[in-house]
């Protein structure tokens with residue numbers, strides 16, 4: 001295998017150190033013999049990718065662990081690194097496919113709640129998406145995130161057939177997401193989940209770690225991943241997470257896919273256990 005270096009965000013105030021949130025992962029990677037190089041997250045997130053990667057030496061391949069980036073900013077990151085002779089193992093196209101729901105939904109439709117989405121934030125498109133689901137409760141998010149901490153205000157839609165009430169949830173969602181709103185509205189049929197979530201980590205289609213979800217780090221249910229395994233492998237992506245929850249009928253359902261580089265690590269998972277390569 002080629003040598004792979006790890007890129008992590010630098011601390012904002014002490015730019016020669018890793019951001020505290022990723023410091024333990026940086027240490028673990030170094031102990032495992034990887035080179036660790038710091039990048040400037042604020043520059044990455046604000047269109048200054050060349051500046052952000054100015055300390056990265058030319059090398060074969062890199063993997064990133066850091067804060068979420070929009071697909072557009074990740075593409076800038078990828079291009080700036082290529083100009084320095086460095087290739088991110090996850091291409092910009094692959095990042096978008098894991099990071100944004102429309103990128104993975106078709107491949108996993110069998111095991112995840114039925115979903116409709118829009119392009120952009122238009123009310124009429126939103127009402128059309130609700131119409132595709134028909135009637136009944138739904139959960140709202142955009143291509144990358146929900147507002148789950150504002151459940152009744154901005155996430156849970158009691159009945160998609162009530163367009164006025166649904167739009168008031170969507171309006172509040174837009175207000176809260178503000179400039180982070182990504183892609184369009186995503187409306188998902190509500191399913192009754194009765195377990196905590198399991199976050200699984202996959203490298204090249206192989207499940208390398210099964211852990212808790214970061215919101216419930218001390219609770220790891222025993223999930224049956226047999227049905228999901230070939231479908232997640234079929235994505236053909238280098239590094240993803242897949243979150244699962246048990247539905248009331250006893251079926252393990254996929255809640256979402258994420259790019260493994262920007263998925264939060266639960267505090268109960270030792271940093272050295274994350275499969276980076």
Ligand SMILES: Nc1ncnc2c1ncn2[C@@H]1O[C@H](COP(=O)(O)OP(=O)(O)OP(=O)(O)O)[C@@H](O)[C@H]1O
Pocket residue numbers: 113139141144145146147148188189190191192193197243255256
């Ligand atoms: N279709 C659904 N039916 C029932 N509950 C759902 C559904 N979709 C999402 N949820 C609930 O809402 C939560 C947030 O949804 P989701 O994981 O899509 O958003 P997120 O904000 O990206 O989460 P994360 O913090 O994992 O990044 C889930 O953890 C789950 O509890």
Ligand SMILES: [Mg+2]
Pocket residue numbers: 243255256
């Ligand atoms: Mg989630």
